[in-house]
Amino acid sequence: MRNKLIAIALILVVAVGVLGCQNNTKQSKEKEGLKIGLAVSTQNNPFFVDLKNGAEKKAKKLGIELLTVDAQDDAAKQQNSIEDLIMKEVDVLIINPVDGDAVVSAIESANEADIPVITVDRGANGGEVVSHIASDNVEGGKMAADFIAKKLNEKGKVVELEGIPGTSAARDRGKGFNKGIKEYGDIEVIANQPADFNRAKGMTVMENILQSESNIDAVFAHNDSMALGAIEAIKAADRSDEITVVGFDAIDDAVKSVKEGKLAATIAQKPGLMGEMAVETAKKVANDKKVKDYTPVPLKLITE
Amino acid sequence: MDLISRFKSGIGLIVLVIGLSFASDYFLTVHNLINVARQISINAILAFGMTFVILTSGIDLSVGSMLALSSIITASLLTGGYPIFIAILAGLLVGTLLGLANGLMVAKAKMPAFIVTLGMMAIARGLTLDYSNGRPISGFDEGFRIIGAGHIGFIPIPVIVMILILLICYIILKKTPFGRYIYAIGGNENAAKLSGINTDVVKTSAYVISGFLAGVSGVILAARLNSAQPTAGTGYELNAIAAVVLGGTSLAGGRGNIIGTIIGALIIGILHNGLNLLDVSSFYQSVAKGAVILVAVFLDRRSKRN
Numbered sequence: 001m002r003n004k005l006i007a008i009a010l011i012l013v014v015a016v017g018v019l020g021c022q023n024n025t026k027q028s029k030e031k032e033g034l035k036i037g038l039a040v041s042t043q044n045n046p047f048f049v050d051l052k053n054g055a056e057k058k059a060k061k062l063g064i065e066l067l068t069v070d071a072q073d074d075a076a077k078q079q080n081s082i083e084d085l086i087m088k089e090v091d092v093l094i095i096n097p098v099d100g101d102a103v104v105s106a107i108e109s110a111n112e113a114d115i116p117v118i119t120v121d122r123g124a125n126g127g128e129v130v131s132h133i134a135s136d137n138v139e140g141g142k143m144a145a146d147f148i149a150k151k152l153n154e155k156g157k158v159v160e161l162e163g164i165p166g167t168s169a170a171r172d173r174g175k176g177f178n179k180g181i182k183e184y185g186d187i188e189v190i191a192n193q194p195a196d197f198n199r200a201k202g203m204t205v206m207e208n209i210l211q212s213e214s215n216i217d218a219v220f221a222h223n224d225s226m227a228l229g230a231i232e233a234i235k236a237a238d239r240s241d242e243i244t245v246v247g248f249d250a251i252d253d254a255v256k257s258v259k260e261g262k263l264a265a266t267i268a269q270k271p272g273l274m275g276e277m278a279v280e281t282a283k284k285v286a287n288d289k290k291v292k293d294y295t296p297v298p299l300k301l302i303t304e
Numbered sequence: 305m306d307l308i309s310r311f312k313s314g315i316g317l318i319v320l321v322i323g324l325s326f327a328s329d330y331f332l333t334v335h336n337l338i339n340v341a342r343q344i345s346i347n348a349i350l351a352f353g354m355t356f357v358i359l360t361s362g363i364d365l366s367v368g369s370m371l372a373l374s375s376i377i378t379a380s381l382l383t384g385g386y387p388i389f390i391a392i393l394a395g396l397l398v399g400t401l402l403g404l405a406n407g408l409m410v411a412k413a414k415m416p417a418f419i420v421t422l423g424m425m426a427i428a429r430g431l432t433l434d435y436s437n438g439r440p441i442s443g444f445d446e447g448f449r450i451i452g453a454g455h456i457g458f459i460p461i462p463v464i465v466m467i468l469i470l471l472i473c474y475i476i477l478k479k480t481p482f483g484r485y486i487y488a489i490g491g492n493e494n495a496a497k498l499s500g501i502n503t504d505v506v507k508t509s510a511y512v513i514s515g516f517l518a519g520v521s522g523v524i525l526a527a528r529l530n531s532a533q534p535t536a537g538t539g540y541e542l543n544a545i546a547a548v549v550l551g552g553t554s555l556a557g558g559r560g561n562i563i564g565t566i567i568g569a570l571i572i573g574i575l576h577n578g579l580n581l582l583d584v585s586s587f588y589q590s591v592a593k594g595a596v597i598l599v600a601v602f603l604d605r606r607s608k609r610n
Contacts, residue, residue, distance in 0.1 A: 043586070070586035075440075075533050076525055080343045084580035087336045101442030102531035105453060125442070 054275025141176025202229025361557025403515015490557025
């Protein structure tokens with residue numbers, strides 16, 4: 001019996017000791033600098049891995065100690081690990097919420113502890129957040145408009161497939177797109193209908209529009225799923241040659257479709273840049289500099 | 305034997321606490337220890353129910369999904385304007401009924417517990433997703449949130465609930481005939497039956513307790529997050545089983561106790577908290593948790609063979 005107790009004790013002491021030593025050296029070396037906590041929603045998705053890597057890269061460059069916790073898509077786990085970061089007295093918290101509502105309690109705990117909170121990619125529906133950093137969907141919509149205008153030599157008829165009405169993505173992408181198109185007097189948006197970000201719906205809505213409009217030069221869909229659905233409808237109507245389709249999000253299928261020449265373009269988010277900008281903003285917050293409550297992150301047009 | 309195995313996990317816990325106190329300045333503070341207690345409350349309550357089931361040599365893989373369904377049902381009634389009392393009762397009832405279904409299939413229909421609760425795990429998750437359309441339900445009255453976020457003195461309410469349930473489970477297992485029957489069935493079901501114990505009722509009750517406590521956890525989780533998540537509780541059954549096994553309860557049934565389970569839950573919770581404080585990535589946290597479980601079972605096996 002005694003041997004076993006000693007065995008357990010040894011294993012635990014060694015494990016904790018090894019981890020502890022690593023940490024102690026780190027702590028003493030960087031005690032002077034800033035300590036920022038980053039709570040990511042998951043690391044099982046390349047988007048959020050890029051986000052984390054971007055943040056880590058920037059933190060290293062700025063000499064900031066970045067403590068990262070991963071919620072594995074579990075809102076309860078995220079709350080626990082945010083509380084752990086609060087215990088560690090981080091100077092600023094960067095949170096990429098699993099869920100905008102569930103994260104509010106954790107943000108309120110941070111507020112109570114006087115730790116400023118920044119949200120990334122997904123926002124929070126409560127608590128005090130000093131800055132939100134997310135893709136600039138308005139700018140993305142405008143990029144799509146400019147691309148289509150160039151493709152059509154600034155003259156033609158365009159269809160807009162909208163996302164779920166009322167969602168911020170659909171609103172912002174539509175706003176940017178319509179504002180962009182207005183700058184070209186000879187381009188006209190002849191139809192805009194919601195297809196709810198859904199591939200099947202994108203196809204049926206497009207089928208209907210194809211029936212009623214004999215002259216269409218381009219389609220802008222608020223996301224790739226709808227764009228890919230629309231491409232199917234256009235192909236079935238045998239009008240692929242005359243219609244240029246542009247999507248949004250750069251999902252794998254869409255990027256493949258762009259390579260194959262079926263989809264003209266899609267607009268990609270830059271998660272790595274999002275992470276970098278979050279750390280930069282956190283540094284400003286920690287140094288009591290003013291930051292905007294929303295920092296848009298530029299997007300990238302993918303055409304090949 | 306009982307005393308020694310309890311002693312063993314207790315020693316592991318103490319060593320862990322001492323090690324972490326040296327490794328991180330933030331660990332051994334009253335604030336952090338209360339933080340840990342609140343963090344483990346959900347897993348501990350699930351693990352208490354799991355202890356009953358495992359003592360009868362069964363297993364309950366459906367606790368995480370039952371938690372999610374209870375939490376979604378309670379949340380939807382709350383946001384639908386029903387009184388808090390009714391909403392909570394409905395959540396608890398859902399867990400209890402699913403537990404009853406598990407128990408009847410295992411005890412009466414003689415189906416293997418592993419398969420029954422695996423099926424229930426899928427059913428409860430499917431119902432949760434269907435009922436919620438896959439969307440979280442959020443925004444409850446302050447009165448309900450207190451259950452998850454409130455304090456009495458400086459002790460969080462989930463911790464108080466956990467301690468109350470611990471005491472009740474301890475008394476049931478140690479001081480009542482029902483508790484003795486649970487051990488007797490896990491030790492030797494035929495012998496228990498021959499000595500006049502209604503084994504079907506006792507076994508079914510173990511699953512009912514597990515389902516009921518999954519309901520309790522679901523209500524607390526919703527209150528703590530101020531949101532019921534359709535994906536909540538995914539993988540929690542394994543954490544609960546891990547806590548029970550770390551606490552020295554034998555998966556073969558008949559041996560173990562509830563004090564071991566709370567110690568097991570503490571070890572897992574402190575491990576997560578400590579590794580977060582030490583800035584260890586969640587991937588390695590998972591490795592560490594797995595390693596500790598394997599070591600514990602290895603030592604348990606060896607001590608049994610001796």
